[in-house]
Amino acid sequence: MALQLFNTLTRKVEKFTPLDPEGRRVGMYCCGPTVHDFAHIGNFRTFVFTDLLRRYLEFRGYDVLHVMNITDVEDKIIKRVQQRHTTLREFTGKYEAEFLADFDALQCKRPHLLPRATEHIPEIVALIEKLVARGIAYQAADGSVYFSIEKYRGCGCQYGHLVNLNFDGMRVGERVASDEYEKEAVADFALWKKRVPEDGEVFWPSPWGEGRPGWHIECSAMSMKHLGESFDLHLGGEDLMFPHHEDEIAQSEGALKYPPGRRFVEHWMHGSHLLVEGKKMSKSLGNFFTLRDLLGKGFSGREIRHLLLKAHYRAQFNFTLDGLAGERASLARLDECVGKLRELADEVVVPPEQGLLMAFTKAMDDDLNVSAAWGAVFEWVTETNRKLAANQLTKPQAAAALEAWNRVDEVFGLGTAKTDAVPAEVQALVEARQAARKAKDFKRSDEARDQLKALGWVVEDTPKGPRVKRL
């Protein structure tokens, strides 16, 4: 079976075929963060999803070029730069660094390229010039340059690939009515925003005067620069379908005349939103977790990653602290099994056991069915534990099983749990307890166990002697 992925363009699960004639190289663009604040756990759901897809493509043998933009100029950013009396670079640099630290904590592979909008102004201007030259973009009386959806459609292009748009049925709400710009049509969107006093020092020169890029144009300019005018995959959160991605398609396909059968992006994928405690995240409800909030509650990036990877990317997922705590036990079961295999397998190098890999691949090929994939992993855990308990696993068999898990984990990216170094005080208590047990002084040995527990360690007696684990 081949890899199949849902495509928002067709609303169907389709066989994934790269544009590369050799079928090897894959260009993948993900809409990255707007660096105006700490990213929250909902944002990271999307980034963990894109990381999962990239890793699975690599597992399937593709040579992936992963590009993720950093939006470092935008209304909210400019407002905060003014409020804090700082510079754009200093402000966005801080949140970009924080974002990447969180990204790393969640064990996401760094994209190969992290282009910043402010470093692509010439490409953005060039793209807008093409649109102006084709008559699809116009400079309004307010000095800003807008994209004309009417003109675009007049060129034979379709607006509304990703969502079924019904302009008449749309609620033209307060947000549209309150728009301060002087557009020809309400649906037109800004490509270049004319400099206003509130922008402070944030502006660049352009053929239309000083100003800054609109929100959508950066992604068209940067994705095409780094991945070519047509590329394979474009990902983002579901909220980006409209208007952001729709407008990206319009800008790109409006600026370049694509030959029949070619288009800006072959395959669009969107991750569903995360709910927190049953509700959409919002600051007023206080259900707004940043990664550091959760790390502060004692959860690890690895545990959070594991929880985010349990849900299918297109399914709405309810994030709860209880759920996170529950997953800890599940992950521990897996770690325990892998740890035992590691002990037994030693350094033996053998090819991976096929059973787990086949079940895993079958599940993941089906639009990244992680639930089925985890099902396969845990069936394998139970089976492996059974053999382990019965002493039925030889060293090469354990090594093969471990190798299979390692391949799977190249995709899940959980790695090994960080084992805390055992402090001398704890080690001394373990030894004292063991000595008391040998002397059959169980009162003393139980006291030692209680003391260990108070220090946050749990002791387990195994055939190989006592073992301590962090509580």
Added chain:
RNA sequence: GGCGGAGUAGCCAAGUGGUAAGGCAGGGCUCUGCAAAAGCCCCAUUCGUCGGUUCGAUUCCGACCUCCGCCUCCA
């Protein structure tokens, strides 16, 4: 109002026109001096409701109920 998604055990969740994966919690057992966040085993005659098609439906069709998301800030 328009568009889209979802309802499967206490909770999370996969799946199929032929009789329900997996995880958490719970129960039993094993190991143990006792234990264990160690291991094994058990745990839905039933898949929102009502009809229809069918030898057979949770799976297909129709209606209804409920929940959620998007509709120009948003991952």
